[in-house]
Amino acid sequence: MTALRAHGRWIAFAIPIAVIGAFLLSWEIAAGAGWLRPILFPPPSKLARTLLELVADGFPEGVTLGSHFAITIERILIGYAGALALAIPLGLVIGWFPLLDRATSGVVAFCRSIATLSLLPVAIVWFGTGEASKIFLIGYGCFWVMLSNVVAAVRLVDPLLLRAARTMDASRVDLFTRVALPAALPRIFAGARVALGVGFMVIVGAEMIGTIRGLGALIMEARTFYRSDVTMVGMAVLGVIGFVIAGGLQRVEHWLMPWQGRASEPDA
Amino acid sequence: MIRRALIDRMPAWIGAIAFLALWELAARFVWRDAQVLPSPTQALAVAWQHLTARELAVHVGTSLARILIGFAFAAIVGIALGVAAGWYRALGMLLRPVVDLLRPIPPLAWIPIAIVWFGLGEGSKWFVIFLGAFFPIFTNAYRGMLSIPPVLLRAARTLDVDGIELLVKVALPAALPDIVTGLRVGFSLAFGILVAAELIAADRGMGYLVMQSRQIGELGVAVFGILLIGIVSLLSDAALATALQRVARRGQAQP
Numbered sequence: 001m002t003a004l005r006a007h008g009r010w011i012a013f014a015i016p017i018a019v020i021g022a023f024l025l026s027w028e029i030a031a032g033a034g035w036l037r038p039i040l041f042p043p044p045s046k047l048a049r050t051l052l053e054l055v056a057d058g059f060p061e062g063v064t065l066g067s068h069f070a071i072t073i074e075r076i077l078i079g080y081a082g083a084l085a086l087a088i089p090l091g092l093v094i095g096w097f098p099l100l101d102r103a104t105s106g107v108v109a110f111c112r113s114i115a116t117l118s119l120l121p122v123a124i125v126w127f128g129t130g131e132a133s134k135i136f137l138i139g140y141g142c143f144w145v146m147l148s149n150v151v152a153a154v155r156l157v158d159p160l161l162l163r164a165a166r167t168m169d170a171s172r173v174d175l176f177t178r179v180a181l182p183a184a185l186p187r188i189f190a191g192a193r194v195a196l197g198v199g200f201m202v203i204v205g206a207e208m209i210g211t212i213r214g215l216g217a218l219i220m221e222a223r224t225f226y227r228s229d230v231t232m233v234g235m236a237v238l239g240v241i242g243f244v245i246a247g248g249l250q251r252v253e254h255w256l257m258p259w260q261g262r263a264s265e266p267d268a
Numbered sequence: 269m270i271r272r273a274l275i276d277r278m279p280a281w282i283g284a285i286a287f288l289a290l291w292e293l294a295a296r297f298v299w300r301d302a303q304v305l306p307s308p309t310q311a312l313a314v315a316w317q318h319l320t321a322r323e324l325a326v327h328v329g330t331s332l333a334r335i336l337i338g339f340a341f342a343a344i345v346g347i348a349l350g351v352a353a354g355w356y357r358a359l360g361m362l363l364r365p366v367v368d369l370l371r372p373i374p375p376l377a378w379i380p381i382a383i384v385w386f387g388l389g390e391g392s393k394w395f396v397i398f399l400g401a402f403f404p405i406f407t408n409a410y411r412g413m414l415s416i417p418p419v420l421l422r423a424a425r426t427l428d429v430d431g432i433e434l435l436v437k438v439a440l441p442a443a444l445p446d447i448v449t450g451l452r453v454g455f456s457l458a459f460g461i462l463v464a465a466e467l468i469a470a471d472r473g474m475g476y477l478v479m480q481s482r483q484i485g486e487l488g489v490a491v492f493g494i495l496l497i498g499i500v501s502l503l504s505d506a507a508l509a510t511a512l513q514r515v516a517r518r519g520q521a522q523p
C-alpha cells in the first residue's frame with residue numbers, strides 16, 4: 001500500500017517535469033530548425049545564456065538581474081506593509097460596527113473597482129516620478145483588497161461564538177480581542193495573501209513608466225532594444241516570484257494556523 | 269418590499285454622498301488647487317470642456333470592445349480547455365503543467381512580448397486581456413470538472429447515459445457554478461489589465477483618456493477618467509453577474 005502510494009507520488013512528480021521538458025525541447029528544436037523566428041521566440045538555450053548575461057553584466061549595462069529583483073521586491077514590500085498597517089486596524093473597526101460597514105460599503109466597493117494603474121497620472125502629480133509614486137500605487141492596490149477582506153472577516157465571525165461568549169459575561173473588549181479577532185484571523189490572512197498578489201501585479205505596470213530599475217522596467221526596456229530574450233528571462237523571474245507568493249504564503253498560513261486544514265488553491 | 273430595500277441601502281447612499289461632499293470641500297477649501305486635487309464637480313466641468321459626447325462614447329466603446337473581445341476568447345478557450353482537461357485525464361496531465369508554469373507570470377508582464385508578437389495595434393491588447401482572463405477561467409472550469417461527485421456520474425451511467433451525453437447533461441451542469449465563478453474573476457481582472465494595455469500604446473480608450481490628461485495638463489480629466497473606468501467596470505460587472513445568474517439557473521433547472 002505504502003509502496004503503491006510512493007509510486008503514485010513519483011508519477012505525479014515526474015509527469016509535469018516530463019511535459020515541461022518536452023515543451024522546452026520542442027521549442028528549442030522548432031527554433032533551431034527555423035520554424036520559429038528567433039526574434040519572436042528566442043530558444044531556451046539562448047534564454048539560458050541571457051540569464052547568465054543578466055546575472056553577470058546586467059541590462060542595461062551594469063544593472064544586474066539581482067539589483068532589478070531587489071528593487072522590485074523592496075517596492076512591493078514597502079507598499080504592501082503600508083497598506084496592511086492602515087487596512088487592518090481600519091477594517092477591524094469598520095467590521096465591528098455594522099452601521100459603519102453599511103455606510104462605507106459603497107465607497108469601498110467603488111474604490112476597489114477603480115483600476116489601480118489608472119491612478120498613475122494622479123500619483124505622478126502627487127509624488128513625482130520617483131519611488132514614492134510606485135509605492136503609492138502598490139499601496140493603493142493592496143489597501144482596498146485588504147480592507148474589504150478584513151471587514152468581511154470580522155462580519156463573518158460566527159454569531160454563535162459571540163453570543164456564547166456574552167452569556168459567559170465577557171466584556172466588550174474581551175469579546176473583540178479574545179473571540180472575534182481569533183475567529184477572524186484565517187480570513188484576514190487569506191486576504192493578506194490575495195492583497196500581496198494584487199500588489200505584485202500592480203508593480204509590473206508601475207515600473208513600466210519612468211524608471212530603468214526593477215523587473216517591470218527591465219522587460220519594457222528590453223523591448224525597445226529588440227531583446228525579446230531579455231524580456232522572456234524577466235518574465236520567468238516574475239513568474240518565479242509569483243509562484244513563491246502564491247505557494248509560499250499558503251504554506252506559511254498552514255504553519256501558523258494548522259487548525260484550519262489545507263487551504264484551497266488560489267483563484268487567480 | 270421595495271421600500272425595505274431602499275431603507276437597507278440608505279446608509280450606503282449617505283456614506284457615498286458624505287464621501288463626495290468631504291472630497292468636494294477638501295478640494296475647494298483646503299487644497300484649493302485643481303491641478304493637485306480637483307474636486308468631483310471641477311473634474312466634471314473640465315471633462316465637459318475638453319470632451320464632446322461623441323469622443324466620450326468612442327473612448328468607452330473602444331475600451332469595452334477590447335475587453336469583450338479578449339474576454340470572449342478567454343471564455344471560449346478557457347472553458348473548452350478546462351472542461352476537456354477535466355474530462356480526459358490524459359489531456360489534463362498534459363495541460364496542467366504548462367498552465368501551472370505560465371500562470372504565475374503576471375498578465376501585465378506579457379505586455380512587452382505581446383507587442384513584439386502582435387505589434388502595437390489591437391492584437392496585443394486583445395492578447396493581454398485574453399491572458400489575464402484565461403487563467404482563472406481555465407483553473408475554475410478544470411476544478412469544477414474534477415469536483416463533480418462521482419456518484420452523480422455513476423448514477424447517470426446506470427441509466428445508460430454515456431459519452432458526450434453524460435458530459436453535456438450531467439457533468440457540465442454540475443461544474444457550472446465553478447465555471448461561473450471563473451468567468452467573474454476573469455472579467456474583473458480583464459478590466460484592471462485593459463488600463464495598463466492602454467497606458468502603453470493607444471490613441472483612444474478610457475486608459476488613454478486618463479494618460480492623455482498629462483499632455484493637456486489637466487488633472488481633472490484624469491480624475492474624470494478614473495471615476496469613469498470605475499463606474500463602467502462596476503456596471504458591466506453587474507450586467508455580467510445578472511446574465512451569468514440567468515444561465516446558471518437555466519443550467520441547474522435542466523432535468
